[in-house]
Each structure stands twice: as C-alpha cells, then as structure tokens.
Amino acid sequence: MHKNYRIAEPMDAHPDTLTQLARPHRKAVLVALLWITISGGILFGFLNAMKGTWALAGVEWGMGLYSAVLLYYAHRTRHLERWILAYIFPFFTAMMIALATPTASVTIFGWVLLIPLVSHLLLGRRAGLAISLLFIVVAAIIFLWRFMDDTAVMDARSVANMIVLTACITVFSHVYEVSRERSETQLLHMAQTDFLTGLPNRSRIKMFFEREKSRAVREGQPLSLLVIDLDHFKQVNDHHGHEAGDRALIFFADLLRRRLRTTDLAGRLGGEEFGVILVNTATVTASQVAEELRQALATANIEHSGEAIPLSLSVGVAELGVDGETLQDLLAVGDSRLYQAKEQGRNRVVPPPVTSRAAASSQSDR
Numbered sequence: 001m002h003k004n005y006r007i008a009e010p011m012d013a014h015p016d017t018l019t020q021l022a023r024p025h026r027k028a029v030l031v032a033l034l035w036i037t038i039s040g041g042i043l044f045g046f047l048n049a050m051k052g053t054w055a056l057a058g059v060e061w062g063m064g065l066y067s068a069v070l071l072y073y074a075h076r077t078r079h080l081e082r083w084i085l086a087y088i089f090p091f092f093t094a095m096m097i098a099l100a101t102p103t104a105s106v107t108i109f110g111w112v113l114l115i116p117l118v119s120h121l122l123l124g125r126r127a128g129l130a131i132s133l134l135f136i137v138v139a140a141i142i143f144l145w146r147f148m149d150d151t152a153v154m155d156a157r158s159v160a161n162m163i164v165l166t167a168c169i170t171v172f173s174h175v176y177e178v179s180r181e182r183s184e185t186q187l188l189h190m191a192q193t194d195f196l197t198g199l200p201n202r203s204r205i206k207m208f209f210e211r212e213k214s215r216a217v218r219e220g221q222p223l224s225l226l227v228i229d230l231d232h233f234k235q236v237n238d239h240h241g242h243e244a245g246d247r248a249l250i251f252f253a254d255l256l257r258r259r260l261r262t263t264d265l266a267g268r269l270g271g272e273e274f275g276v277i278l279v280n281t282a283t284v285t286a287s288q289v290a291e292e293l294r295q296a297l298a299t300a301n302i303e304h305s306g307e308a309i310p311l312s313l314s315v316g317v318a319e320l321g322v323d324g325e326t327l328q329d330l331l332a333v334g335d336s337r338l339y340q341a342k343e344q345g346r347n348r349v350v351p352p353p354v355t356s357r358a359a360a361s362s363q364s365d366r
Contacts, residue, residue: 197253224286227334314341
C-alpha cells in the first residue's frame with residue numbers, strides 16, 4: 001500500500017443546522033404563546049382594573065397589545081430568533097412586575113414555573129437555561145422581599161415545595177431539549193450520510209458547498225471541486241461480485257478520509273462517483289491533490305476472497321468563479337472533464353485549460 005499518506009484526520013463535522021430545524025416548531029410555539037398572552041393580558045387586565053390595581057392592569061393590557069404587534073410580524077419575519085427575544089424579555093419582565101405588585105397574592109408565583117418551559121421551547125437548551133436561571137433568581141429575590149416576614153408563607157415545607165418543583169421543571173425542560181437536539185442531530189446525520197461508505201451524501205455536499213462558497217466569496221479565497229469516478233467499476237461487480245464492489249467503495253472512502261484535511265469534504269454523489277470540495281484551494285493545487293489520490297489508489301492492494309481487485313480513478317477538476325458560481329455549475333464542468341479523462345484512456349486527472357487557470361484566484365498554501 002502507498003506509504004505517503006497524510007496524517008489521518010476525521011472528516012469535517014456537519015454544520016449546526018439545529019436552529020433551522022427547530023424554527024417551524026419554535027414559530028408554532030411563539031404564535032400560540034402570543035395568542036395566550038393577548039387573551040391573558042385582556043382578561044387579567046380587566047380583573048385587576050376591577051380591583052383598582054390600575055398600574056398592573058396597564059402593564060397587562062400593554063403586554064397584550066405588544067403581543068398583538070409581535071403576532072403580526074411573527075408570521076412574516078425571516079429573523080424568528082430576534083422576535084422570540086423581543087417577546088421573551090418583555091413577557092418575563094411584565095411577569096416580574098406582577099410578582100412585585102404588593103396587592104398580588106402569593107399564588108401569582110405559580111407563573112414562575114412557566115419560565116423554564118417557555119425559555120427552553122423558544123430558545124433551546126443553552127440560551128433557554130441561561131434565561132431561565134436569570135429570571136428564576138429575580139423571582140426568588142422578589143419573593144423574599146415580599147414575604148420574608150410572613151411566617152405563614154415562609155413555612156419551611158412550603159418553601160421547599162416551591163424550590164423543588166421549580167428545579168424539577170427546569171431540569172426536565174433542559175433534559176427534554178438536550179434529548180430533542182441529540183435526536184435531531186442523529187436524524188440529520190443519517191439523512192446526510194451515505195449508508196455504505198459513511199461519507200456525506202449529495203445533500204450534505206450541497207450544504208457544505210453553500211457555506212464554504214459564502215466564506216470564499218467573503219474572504220476572497222479559492223474553492224475547488226474534484227469529480228471522481230472509479231474506472232471500470234462495473235467490471236469489478238461483474239467479475240468479483242457486488243460484495244467486492246462494496247468493499248472497494250468502502251476502501252476508497254477510507255482513503256479519502258485519510259488523505260484530506262479536516263477543512264475539506266469528500267462525499268458520494270452516487271454509484272461509483274464521488275465529489276471532493278477543497279477549501280482555500282485553487283485549480284493547480286487541487287489537481288495535485290487529485291493526482292496524489294490517483295497514485296494512492298493505483299498502488300493500493302485491495303483483496304476480496306483472496307483475489308486482487310485492481311482499481312483506478314479518473315478526475316475532473318473545477319474551480320468556483322472560473323467554471324461557475326453554483327455547485328450544479330461546478331459538477332457539470334467537473335463531470336465534463338471527468339469524461340475527457342475517460343476518453344483519454346482513464347486513470348488520469350483533467351484540470352481546467354491553461355486559459356481558465358490563468359484567470360483563477362491566487363492559490364492558498366495547503
């Protein structure tokens with residue numbers, strides 16, 4: 001086996017898309033809470049007005065009106081997280097004002113149990129926990145300020161019940177969010193991973209490309225794509241069986257993992273075709289990487305049931321900005337050069353023409 005492997009490193013992990021996945025769920029929760037806040041603001045505003053607590057009634061009516069405005073924008077915004085924060089802080093602040101109202105009964109502190117539930121549902125486990133702890137501490141200070149000298153309320157068992165119940169709701173809310181995020185991460189990984197090779201599939205490749213394209217454009221860095229096809233792969237399946245073909249695909253996937261940097265991404269496009277995105281890499285260097293992969297596979301010893309499986313590859317190289325602006329553009333150009341490699345006898349790398357390379361951005365050191 002070829003001896004000049006680079007240091008083996010794990011492939012780049014998938015980007016954190018949990019916030020995007022959670023947006024429909026959080027939007028539904030926010031809309032429901034806004035309707036509840038509008039209704040509750042009107043109801044409790046009138047109840048407090050009837051008791052003559054006009055200041056608190058004004059706060060509740062104001063929060064109801066504010067929630068109605070937020071409801072209008074919540075259906076139209078692309079920045080859901082901003083509107084969630086615009087709801088959370090005023091809502092919890094209004095709650096603290098209600099808790100601090102001298103005429104409010106001790107039962108109003110039951111609303112504190114909503115804080116960890118609402119925070120985690122709308123903000124996730126990290127921000128949700130932070131906001132929960134902040135306002136729970138504020139509520140505890142208000143409780144002590146109001147009832148420190150009230151022996152009936154400050155009964156040890158009653159206080160212990162409130163503390164334990166609040167802690168339980170907070171812990172359960174946090175554990176639920178952690179479990180939900182882990183489940184979504186696992187499902188996302190499964191949805192974006194090729195079952196046989198364990199490499200990212202086309203969906204994951206597209207997401208990675210869009211992220212790295214934005215960074216490349218922003219920082220003025222090159223970005224290249226290798227379109228790779230294993231030569232005569234049908235003959236491997238025909239002569240050695242599909243199990244041998246699967247073994248060959250797995251072997252090549254492992255070779256890609258060991259050869260590439262953690263900043264790059266290799267994925268399976270389908271069948272025996274693979275795509276490799278090389279970040280901060282212009283065409284000349286990308287062609288060198290492709291040639292190293294070609295030589296490594298050509299000199300590798302792959303066996304199945306005691307029989308050697310000869311493998312070689314053909315590669316088409318494309319670069320962002322030189323050969324197109326989208327992943328589809330680069331795949332089309334890379335595929336075209338891949339077929340040029342096939343027509344020229346296979347087991348070779350076809351880079352862009354010299355005229356195209358002259359127009360490319362300056363290459364980065366690898």
